Amino acid sequence: MPDERPGSGKRLRIGVDVGGTFTDLAMVDETTGRIAFHKVPSTPADPSQAIETGVRELLAKNAASPADVAFLGHGTTVATNMVIERRGARTGMITTKGFRDVLEIARQIRPHLYNYDIRRPDPLVPRRRRLEIAERIAAEGTVLHALDEAEVVAAAESFRDDGVTSVAVCFLHSWRDPAHERAAKAVLRRVLPDAYLSVSSEVLPEFREFDRFSTTVLNAFVGPRMAHYLDRLLARVRDTGIVAEPYTVHSNGGLMSIATAAATPVRTCLSGPAAGVIGAAVVAAQAGFADIVTFDAGGTSTDVSVVAGGQATSTSARDVAGYPVKVPSIGIDVIGAGGGSIAYIDAGGALKVGPRSAGADPGPAAYGRGGTEPTLTDANIVLGRLDQTALLRGAMPVDAAAARRAVQDRIATPLGLTLEQAALGIIRIAVANMGRAIRGVTTERGYAPEHFALFAFGGAGPLHATEVAAECSIPTVIIPREPGTMCARGILLADIALDFVRSEIAPMDAATWTRAGALFDTMGAEAEAWLAAEGVPPAQRATRRAVELRYEGQNFEVRVPLGADVPPLDEVLEAFAVEHARTNGYAIPDRGVELVNCRLTAVGHVPRGAPEPPPTGGTTEAARIGSRRVFFDPRHGWRDAPVYARELLPVGALLAGPAVIEEMSATSLVFPGQAATLDADGNIIVRNEDDTVRSAAAREHADA
DSSP states (O other): OOOOOOSSSOOEEEEEEEOSSEEEEEEEETTTOOEEEEEEEOOTTOHHHHHHHHHHHHHHHTTOOGGGEEEEEEEOOHHHHHHHHTOOOOEEEEEETTOTTHHHHTTSOOSSTTOTTOOOOOOSSOGGGEEEESOEEOTTSOEEEOOOHHHHHHHHHHHHHTTOOEEEEEOTTTTTOOHHHHHHHHHHHHHOTTSEEEEHHHHOOOSOHHHHHHHHHHHHHHHHHHHHHHHHHHHHHHHTTOOSOEEEEOTTSOEEEHHHHHHOGGGGTTHHHHHHHHHHHHHHHHTTOOSEEEEEEOSSOEEEEEEETTEEOEESOEEETTEEEOSOEEOEEEESOSTTEEEEEOTTSOEEEEEEEOTTTTOOGGGOSSOOSOBHHHHHHHTTSSOSSEETTTTEEOOHHHHHHHHIIIIIHHHTOOHHHHHHHHHHHHHHHHHHHHHHHTGGGTOOGGGSEEEEESSSHHHHHHHHHHHTTOOEEEEOSSGGGHHHHHHHTOOEEEEEEEEEEEEOSHHHHHHHHHHHHHHHHHHHHHHHHTTOOGGGEEEEEEEEEEETTOSSOEEEEEESSOOOHHHHHHHHHHHHHHHHSOOOTTSOEEEEEEEEEEEEOOOOOOOOOOOOSSOTGGGEEEEEEEEOOTTTOEEEEEEEEGGGOOTTOEEESSEEEEOSSOEEEEOTTEEEEEOTTSOEEEEEHHHHHHHHHHHHHHHO
């Protein structure tokens, strides 16, 4: 946690989100609430270099001193990229005799039932480096065969001769009793003092050996290089003159120290997107929206998630580049749809968009960097929805003629369409794909989208938000300030957090619930120790509890939040029936219920400060910076649409569609028949015009 230091009196908090193309930065002054944003090109070879460059430029741009920085947090894709590119450490694995092939056998489920060309990725540890050890603990915790330490020594020596730098320790049923894994770790540390060790009972003390083995191996695979990256990051932060300890966002949207991230880097695999969801939840709640669907559309992908009752939904299992990872994370679905998604005609003559992307190099045809294939960005330029001369407030020149040529030659002419029809077709297909992803996290999981608002951010989110909302029957769209840097801003709104888990598979009766209470007490003590080590003052500490339950005979469980305390058994069973019915569409009142996992989240609340409100003076007309012809849809055709500078719009501004609102990181579109207002926090709220008028009248009546 940041501490008080001498300086100019400012207390600055900086959030950094490292993306594939740009590194985004957001900075808030705790004393005034003033927010500043900045972007620099990413440096994939060493992401910490862009972080240092961006921090220096951000401070200089705002006449701030490194001594004023009380907090620095960052989201990173380093671990994910290592897995995708298979650039991790040379890893070995020791496991219980007879179980070296668990990683190969997996769940015995084909990735795609009818496609024989799809295969699972090869294990990160080849079979010759998966060594078996004589030991066995039963599922109930009794020792069936004592650990043979001599075999551990032999395995360690074999790893040393083979150049292994990281070792995963994965014994059967270590979630029940970790004694054998702890003993093996001590032997490995003695024989291989410089090796990175990843122990399953420390990384994931849960049952289901394949998920536990896969997660532990992936942690070992990325561990050494992630630790090296974090060391470089810390050194570069120190070089800037900042003395605050940097934090890293992990997959559940919380913050953790460099030391914790280095020990369990597998937790960072959804770092940046998770921060965006957390930030969206906080900003939406401040605006009076507790139920939102987050819609983060960038250049390559679109991330969608649900926030219900102000809380982000979560999951305990995901895939990273085809490898199962069982760590608590925010429930985010990702599809290959973004501004750079390429439009093409498939073998059957149908128009398709994505998932292949033009990326940043060469990028869309309009970028003038050699790209010739039409993209979603090119389609928006053809229809006038994006500026015809430059993006990013003039920093990125646009070749509109190249965009028109790409859409005409590759799509319109082959399909016998007009240029407008082809461009609109590209957009509608992309919108349909985005809408399908949103229905996947709402309707298919028991949420009614018409009861939610769409929170749009990312560089491409606000541009497509109103059409996506209509596609999914969502009545309201919320667009935050500088939506293209929302993930960086989300880091400033995240709390320090870490998840703890214990498996306890037993019928849900009074005796089991008593044991569960004891497990929560144990995890609570571990959480207190961890929060103290992270420097969180006692007054800012909190815990949240949850259980995962299932009906007898089921194979998968449902998570039931408990809050800060452990409620009575009957209340938990009732809550499970409600959650099971919402998730699966039914409940079985007379069926027995089993406890599977007890989960506890340690939380260290971070002071955020109130954001600086947008300007209250000025007029809507003064914020108008021009107009241009925009093609909205066949019914409205080409329309003259006023263009507004978002930073000049005053609080309470009411814009009737058609309208275009531009800012540095994004463009927002208001269709004919819609209206946009600017709320007290600077968010753009877009609704159908009749709904907006009724809302304004209701506010006036309430004020009267």
